[in-house]
Amino acid sequence: MFFYTLPLLLTTLQQARPMEWLWLMAAIFILLYITSPIPKADTTFERYDNFLLAAWMGAKPLFWVFWPFFLLLNLCLYGTDFMAKSGLITVSSWDEIHFILLLSVIWWTISIWRCSSNTQLKLATVLARMATILVFFEYGLKLLIRIDYARLFFNCEEILLDYGSCF
Numbered sequence: 725m726f727f728y729t730l731p732l733l734l735t736t737l738q739q740a741r742p743m744e745w746l747w748l749m750a751a752i753f754i755l756l757y758i759t760s761p762i763p764k765a766d767t768t769f770e771r772y773d774n775f776l777l778a779a780w781m782g783a784k785p786l787f788w789v790f791w792p793f794f795l796l797l798n799l800c801l802y803g804t805d806f807m808a809k810s811g812l813i814t815v816s817s818w819d820e821i822h823f824i825l826l827l828s829v830i831w832w833t834i835s836i837w838r839c840s841s842n843t844q845l846k847l848a849t850v851l852a853r854m855a856t857i858l859v860f861f862e863y864g865l866k867l868l869i870r871i872d873y874a875r876l877f878f879n880c881e882e883i884l885l886d887y888g889s890c891f
Contacts, residue, residue, distance in 0.1 A: 726858075728805045728877070729865040753854055760849045761841040769842070780831065782838030789839045790852045793832045797859070800825055808878055815870070815878055822866060829859055 769785075772778035779789045800821075808818040833856045840849040869877045 726862060726865075727802055728809065729862060729869065749854075752857060753850065756850045756853050756857075757846070760846055760853065763843050763846055763849065764841050776831075779835040779839060782835070782842070784835075784839055784842065786836070786839045786843040786848060786852055789832075789835050790855070793828070794855060797825065797829065797832070801862070811878075815874065818878075819870065822863070826863065829856075829863070832856065833859075 769778070769783040770781070772781065772783055775784070778784045804813070804818060804821045804825075807813045808815070813821075836852050836856050840853065843849055
């Protein structure tokens with residue numbers, strides 16, 4: 725997450741200074757800490773046969789809902805951005821991959837929110853919720869780059885079939 729977009733945001737786009745971004749992230753962190761649920765004392769969960777359904781219903785530990793998808797999502801985002809910057813995929817293919825990933829990010833966000841109390845540490849709840857918010861911030865940055873700064877991000881000289889998307 726933010727491997728290609730954050731350096732572009734801070735150096736080229738210069739929408740805000742890094743200290744302003746830190747203040748914003750600290751304010752979101754404090755708000756999430758205040759509003760996050762108190763961790764449950766018991767760890768008994770309702771039984772479901774399907775992992776995805778159990779996570780959706782909030783019947784899995786937060787650790788098992790957060791980490792597998794977080795690692796897989798970051799691997800997919802990095803691979804997609806790497807291939808787009810290398811000219812291996814077109815700009816429209818980059819859009820389609822991110823749209824497909826967005827659908828699973830929505831499932832993940834709802835599952836994280838529902839499983840937030842299934843942990844021992846309140847800090848783990850806050851960090852997991854903060855990560856889901858940052859994923860949507862990452863998607864907002866990617867949309868901004870795609871619409872306004874496509875020539876900075878994509879290797880437009882190598883993409884002959886989709887060259888019109890670089891403008």
